[in-house]
Amino acid sequence: MRPSGLIISVVLLLALVVTPRLISSQEAPVPVVLWHGMGDSCCNPLSMGVIKSLIEENIPGVYVLSVRIGDSVVEDVENSFLMNLNKQIDMVCKQFSNDPNLEMGFNAVGFSQGGQFLRGLVQRCSGLKVQNLISIGGQHQGVFGLPKCPVGLHICEYVRELLTKGAYEEYVCACVIVQAEYWHDPLQEDVYRRKSVFLADINQERSVNTTYRENLIKLKNFVLVKFNNETVVVPNESEWFGYYREGQEKEVIDLKDSDIYIKDKLGLKVLDESKRLHFLSLDGDHIMFTRKWFVENIINPYLK
Structure with missing residues (x-):
C-alpha cells in the first residue's frame, strides 16, 4: 500500500520542525559563568580573559559570561574589596535570572573568593539551574589572615589595617570590607557566628536554612580545588572546607570531621x-x- 500524500506531508513537516530542535538541543554546549577573585576583574586579559578564551577554544560555540560588579572594570576591581557581598549576590542573581542564555542551565567556575560567592549564589538564588559548580582556591570556611594582596594596589594596605583592627567591629562592617565578610576567627568563634554578615549565614552556622541545603544538593557536581603551596589563603584547607579546630589556630580539622559534614x-x-x-x-x-x-x-570532565 502506498502512503497517501497527507501522510507524506505530515512526515516531512515533522522532519523539518521536530528533528532540527532535537539536534540543536543535543549539540548546544552548556553555558559557563565565571566569577573572579580579589583585586581582579571580569575582563583582565591576563586572567579571566585567558580563561574565557581557553574555554571558548575547547568548547566551540559556548556562551561564557564573566561576572562584572559595577559599570566599569575599575569599579569591578574596587567592588571586589568594598561592596557588601549580600548585595553583590542579589545583583548577580537578578542578572543571571534575566539572561536568556542561562535559562536552560549553566556551569559555574569561581576563582579564589569568587568560589564561595558562587556557592552563596547557588544556595540563595533558587531559580537558577546550575549544573556543575567549580571552586578554584575558594575560601569556604573563610580566612584568618590576609598575607598577600595583589601587588600595586594601595587598597590592600587599607583592607589589612581594618581587618587587623577588628574584622567584626561595627566601623569595619560599616566600611563594607568584603574580606571581613568571610573573616573567620577561630579564637572568637562565638563572635564570628553572631557578627559574620555573610559566611556564617551560607555555612549554616546560626541556623539551618533548608533551601540552602536543597539547592546545593541539586548540583550534578561540586568540585573543590586546593593549592598545596598556598601563601594567600590561611589556612589553605579552607579550600576543601577544612578549618582550625575551635579555640586555637594551629590544628586543622578536615571537612569530614566538622559539624557541617557530620550534621550535613x-x-x-x-x-x-x-x-x-x-x-x-x-x-x-x-x-x-x-x-x-x-x-x-x-574543561574536559566538567564543562564539555
Whole structure:
C-alpha cells in the first residue's frame, strides 16, 4: 500500500520542525559563568580573559559570561574589596535570572573568593539551574589572615589595617570590607557566628536554612580545588572546607570531621556519598595552574 500524500506531508513537516530542535538541543554546549577573585576583574586579559578564551577554544560555540560588579572594570576591581557581598549576590542573581542564555542551565567556575560567592549564589538564588559548580582556591570556611594582596594596589594596605583592627567591629562592617565578610576567627568563634554578615549565614552556622541545603544538593557536581603551596589563603584547607579546630589556630580539622559534614548542614555529605563532591589539589601557589591542567581537569570532565 502506498502512503497517501497527507501522510507524506505530515512526515516531512515533522522532519523539518521536530528533528532540527532535537539536534540543536543535543549539540548546544552548556553555558559557563565565571566569577573572579580579589583585586581582579571580569575582563583582565591576563586572567579571566585567558580563561574565557581557553574555554571558548575547547568548547566551540559556548556562551561564557564573566561576572562584572559595577559599570566599569575599575569599579569591578574596587567592588571586589568594598561592596557588601549580600548585595553583590542579589545583583548577580537578578542578572543571571534575566539572561536568556542561562535559562536552560549553566556551569559555574569561581576563582579564589569568587568560589564561595558562587556557592552563596547557588544556595540563595533558587531559580537558577546550575549544573556543575567549580571552586578554584575558594575560601569556604573563610580566612584568618590576609598575607598577600595583589601587588600595586594601595587598597590592600587599607583592607589589612581594618581587618587587623577588628574584622567584626561595627566601623569595619560599616566600611563594607568584603574580606571581613568571610573573616573567620577561630579564637572568637562565638563572635564570628553572631557578627559574620555573610559566611556564617551560607555555612549554616546560626541556623539551618533548608533551601540552602536543597539547592546545593541539586548540583550534578561540586568540585573543590586546593593549592598545596598556598601563601594567600590561611589556612589553605579552607579550600576543601577544612578549618582550625575551635579555640586555637594551629590544628586543622578536615571537612569530614566538622559539624557541617557530620550534621550535613549544607548537603555536602549527600553530595560526597553520591560521588558528586570532588577534591582536587595541585602543587603551586594561589590560583597558579597551567592551561593544560585547566583543560584536562576542569574543561574536559566538567564543562564539555
